Amino acid sequence: MLRSYLPALVFIALGAGVGSLFAGLNRLFGYRNKRKPTTYRDDPYECGLPSEIQQGFRFGISFYLIAMLFILFDIEVVFLxxxxxxxxxxxxxxxxxxxxxxxxxxxxxxxxxxxGALEWR
Structure with a gap:
């Protein structure tokens, strides 16, 4: 019975090993250890343009409602x-x-x- 789980266990072990290796290499060679962090470096990179979205910006509820409805109907259609x-x-x-x-x-x-859930307001 253990032999049937062996490929899954090997896959999990390899995934955990590779993930741990990359995290360790990042901590060892990452730029934050060698350079002093600044606000300019901590800004997200947005296709070469400065981000215009402020931290307090909130999306409207209609955005989330349409996104959830799209996911809901999309997943149901996939079952067809x-x-x-x-x-x-x-x-x-x-x-x-x-x-x-x-x-x-x-x-x-x-x-x-x-x-009226599909109307953009």
């Missing part, structure tokens, strides 16, 4: 692919279940749309 690939093997039952799933997705989308 495996069933669509094997639809001939699954038969009529899978087609009916797939139709119910799509109908529920459509109802949820219409509900979200009618509530």
């Amino acid at each position: 692919y495996p069933v669509a690939v094997q639809l001939k093997e699954f038969g009529t039952f899978a087609l009916v279940e797939l139709s119910v799933f799509i109908a529920l997705l459509l109802v949820a989308f219409v509900y979200v749309w009618r509530r």
Whole structure:
């Protein structure tokens, strides 16, 4: 039984080893140990341009709501692919279940749309 877990244990050990090695090398050779940190060096690099977003800047709730809805509907649509690939093997039952799933997705989308969650404010 241990032999079936051996590849996973080796993979975990290698991952932990490589991660620890890189963290140790960073601590040993990192620039913060050799140079004095300044506010200019601590600023995030934004494609060569100075960042215009202040630390107190907050995104609106509509941004997060649309992002969550996109992730929700995107992940649900991803579940359609495996069933669509094997639809001939699954038969009529899978087609009916797939139709119910799509109908529920459509109802949820219409509900979200009618509530105004997709309008950018």
